[in-house]
Each structure stands twice: as C-alpha cells, then as structure tokens.
Amino acid sequence: MAPVLEVEGLKKRYGSLEALKGISFKVEEGEIFGLIGPNGAGKTTTLRIISTLLTPTDGRVTFLGFDLKKNPEKFRERISYLPEEAGAYRNMKGIDYLNFMAKFYAPDEAEAKKYVERAIAISGLGERLKDKAGTYSKGMTRKLLLARALMTKPAMAILDEPTSGLDVINSLEVREMIKGFTREGVSVLLSSHNMLEVEFLSDRVALIDRGVILDAGTPQTLKEKYQAANLEIVFRRAVQ
Amino acid sequence: MKNFSHLLIKEIKELLNKQLLISLVFILVIFNFIGNITRTEMKKAMAKQKIAVLDLDRSEISRNIIGALNLARFIIEEKTGDKEKVVEEVRNSNLDLLVVIPAGFGQLASSFQPTEVETYSFLKGVSISGRTKTELVKALLNSTNDYLSNEYLKKKIPEADPKLLKAPIKSREFVVVKDKQAEGSSAAIIGALTAQNFILPVILMMIIMYSAQMVITAIAMEKQNKTLETLLTVPVSRGAIVMAKMLAAAVVGLLSAAIYMYGFRNAFNFTDMDDISRALGGLAPVLKQLGLTVNTQGYILFGISLFLTILCALALATILGVLAEDYRTAQSLSVPLVFIVMVPYFISLFADINTMSLPAKILVLAIPFSHPFFAMQNIMFGHMNMLWLGIVYNFLFVVVLLWWTTRIFATDRVLTMKLKWRKKKVVL
Structure with a gap:
C-alpha cells in the first residue's frame, strides 16, 4: 500500500537554532502514527510544516503524491490540523463555528450541511452547540475542534497534543474519538509527550529528540527491541 | 470568491460585536447629552434676557439708550434709588448685569463733554450668555458714541460729512490667487473656507484611526x-x-467613524449651518472668481487620495496586528499610529504646510496619512503637483506595504514575528 504521507530529510532552522535536523518517516492509509518526544524535540515544528503553517528549510514532504512546496493548497484541502492550543471564535455559537468551517471545504450548501451533521455526531455536545464557544470548558472546546477537524473526512488528521490539559474522562473520550476515525480510512499523525497515550493510540510511533528521529516502529517491536515494559522506558533507553 | 465573501461576513460579524455596538450607542447618547446642554445654553444666549438698569439721569439721551437696550433683545428691569443699594440688590438677585447711567450724563453728552456709563457684571459662572450680554451692551454704547460724535461734528463743521471726517481713508481689498483676482476681504475668505472645511480633518482622522484600530484588533483577537x-x-x-480582514475593518471603521461624526456634529453644532451657508452664499461669487471651488474632478482626486491613505493605514495596522500577541498589546500598538495621524491633523488645523520649513515639510509629507489632509487645499489653490506627488507617493507606499503584508501572511512570519521585548522563544 502506498503511503499517504512521506517525509524525507526534513530540516527546519530558526536563525541559529536547528529545530529539525533531517527527519524522515512515512504514514500509511488508515494508520495512526505517533510522534513522541519531550518538549522542544521538534514535534510541533514537524506538524506545522506538514500543515503548511511553516516552510521547511530543506527536505521533501509529499502527501497523496503532491509536493508541499509546489502544491500547499492540496495539503490544505485534504489535511485537517488541530493545533495544541487551538480555540474557537468566542462570540460564535458552536454550531455556527462548524458551519463556518464546513463551508471552506464543501463544494455546496448540501455537502456543508452533511459535514455539520457529522460534526454534531462526533462532538457529542448536543444542545450546547447552540451556546457561544466562549462559554465552553476546555474539554468541550477540544471536542468541538476535533469534530471540526474530522467532519470533512480528511485524508489525514494532524493532531498536536490532542488531550493536552484535559481531565481523565475527557481524555478517554477524545482517545476513543481518534480511534474511531481510522475505521473510516482517515490517517492520523499525532504528537504527544504523553508516551502512554501514544502507545495506546498509535499503530506506529517515531521517537524524536532534539530534531532527530531516534527510532521508529510499532509500540510492540520497540518495546521488544529495547526490552522495555512501556514506551517511556523505550524512549529513555533510546536517548541513552 | 465564495470563500472570500464567507470570510468577509465572518470578519464583519466578529468586529461588529456587542461591545462595539454598546460603545457606539454610548457615544451617541453622550454626544446627544452634550448637544442638548450646549443648544440650551445657546438658546439662552440668543433669547431675550433680563438686565437691570439704574437711570439716575432721566434725560432724553438716557431714555434713548434704555429704549435701544430694549430693542437689542433685553428685558429691562428698571431700578431706582441709591447706586450702592441697587448694586447690592442685583447681586442678591438672579440678574447678572446692571447698567448704571449716572446723573448729569445727558447734559455732559449733549454738550460733548466726557461722560461714562457703568456696567456691573455679576459673574456666577462661565457661560456663553454671560459673555454675549456684556458684548451687546458694549456694542450699543459704541453705537451711541458714534451717534454723539456724528452730532458733534455736524454742529461744528456743518458742511462736512462726519463719516468722511472720521474715516477719510477708504480701503478696497483685493484677493489674488495665482493668476486670478477678485475684490473681497482675505479674512472673510479664509474664515469662510475654514468654516466650510473645519469638519473635514476630524472626519479624516476618525476614519483612519477607527479602520486601523479595527484591523489590529481583528488579527490580535x-x-x-x-x-x-x-x-x-x-x-x-x-x-x-x-484582504477580508482589511476590508471588514474598513467597513466597520467607516461605519464607526460615521456614527462618531454624527454624534460629534450633533453635540458641537454651535453655529447654525444656515449661517455658514448664508456666509458662503455671499462669498460664493468671489470664491468662484478666485477658483477656490472644487469641481467633480477635484472630488475624485480627493477620493483617490483618501482611499490610498486608508489602504496605507490598514496595511500598516495589519503588520502591527501580526506583531501583537493579544488584545492588550494590540491597543498599545495602535497608540503610535494614532499619534502619527494626529501630526497632519493638527498641522492642517493650525498651520500652512506650504509656509513650513523644507525639512519640516518633508517630514510631514513623509507620513502617508498627511496627504488627504492637505488635498482639498492643494486642489483649491491649484497646487496640483503636490496633490499628484502625494497620490503617487501613497500609491507606492500602499504597493510596498500590501506586498509586505501578503509576504508576511504567506510565510512563517505570520506566526513567528513578535516584538522582542524579551528573549526570543520558539516553540519546537
């Protein structure tokens, strides 16, 4: 099966700081691929480059055969990005926010309506969607944004720290939602410094530290390779 | 195009929020309140007002003066008795002006001897009506003086015209604008043009400030x-x-400026607009003869100058908005922009750009917001080179700023550009 996303030798420099030192990885269709690493490892930079927010200093990114530098609009059409600290327009009702976002992706009103209906089902926010987003708790906002990211059935969802700042119940619900997407063929690229969460969610993971991918594989193969009980220990041994 | 209009509607809705609507309504209410107070004061000043008069002379001349005061919008409350007591009585009453005609006034005046009329103003505050009353009394006494001196001259030199004797030199004023000349007072023409255009700089300042503030806020939010x-x-x-952000800011900015100006005009409309129209009506042929009028082409050029300036303000504000991290920073960043707009505003009100020193002139004209402030003056006085230079300068400024703004939004800088108050932090 051809990979949905291919990253080759990706480099990013901010002035004198080299944030990514030539990382490479591939994401297959319907796969959840996790980038794990500590704060400052380069996870967010990688996701922001693939989401077209940042331009790479060097390297190649292809998505469904399209090159990032030549066709960034193709990436925007088929990729949904959920930033770590994303918010919704505070003065907009949840339902209006979904409508607003759906219209960018839908070819017509009927399709937009379908997207919104799907988002209503994904979010599970029910009647609260009629309230302004400014009144939502962090968990509710996250569910709304996750529903926004997935309502268009993107080829790939990029989720940066999807459960960051959420309580246990909300985190569990969000994880279940993410697991559910892949059953519909959506590929997921996610990042987290919560290695246990990534282990639970991901089909394959890449261990990233200081702009370099140390190792990659399924959680099981990595645990066996490093003779570790979980990914946290795998990561510690890989860094050593 | 579909996505652009979709974005534009969202931007307008975001900017036209409850807070803005409340503040605009509040502005209207406050201006209306100020307007009511000032109009009431003006009405009081223009209405017939009560003054006290103590005529200790009772001569024909003194009665004539009181009659004239009566005709000059005053309701006379005549007092009798000792002057000191009357002053005390008026001081304790709600009257605030007392005119005292001393005994022997008529005799001295008719024999052309120096004499005087005393006026006592009882200041109980600072109001327009208090000032106009004394001015009216003074004008009346000047007329009486004029009348008495004419009588004296007629008596002494019956063959001469008193008016000619008092003012043997007549003056004829001519105003020259470039190659055109007309008979008229330069002071009257300047006064009429100032009255006609006094609101224009305020409108310009409001439009530029509001639009710029809107776009900074939109991005910062x-x-x-x-x-x-x-x-x-x-x-x-x-x-x-x-573009959606800039256009939405321009629309909401123009709307806010229009509401502000409506309130402002309502509050500070001291002069009856009909008076200005009448004054201009009288001077209209002179202004036309001098070419101090604006034709359709002039208005179009002024519109272009204003449009380019608004674009400059919006593009500059967009860049500032990118630098802002939140609403509070956005407010702080808009302050220097406001001060830059105020430079041409005050210069256009109190100075003539053409008579300024060259370095000062260059400095003022380097501000892109300056040009529409002087555009009308340039059109009327035929300084077309200055006008075109301003338009070309602003056009180039807009092109550079828009290119820069689009570049910022097309690259990482939209997310990484920050004011470096502290050590730069990068999220990896």
Missing part, C-alpha cells in the same frame, strides 16, 4: 483566541484572509 493557526490551514488563499 485571532491570536488571543488561538484561532489564527486553524484559519491559516483552511483551503483559502492567505491573500484572501488578509
């Missing part, structure tokens, strides 16, 4: 609410995002 990153990843061009 996207950052504060953490919605900018998501917006930048939707399938719509960055140019459309920038």
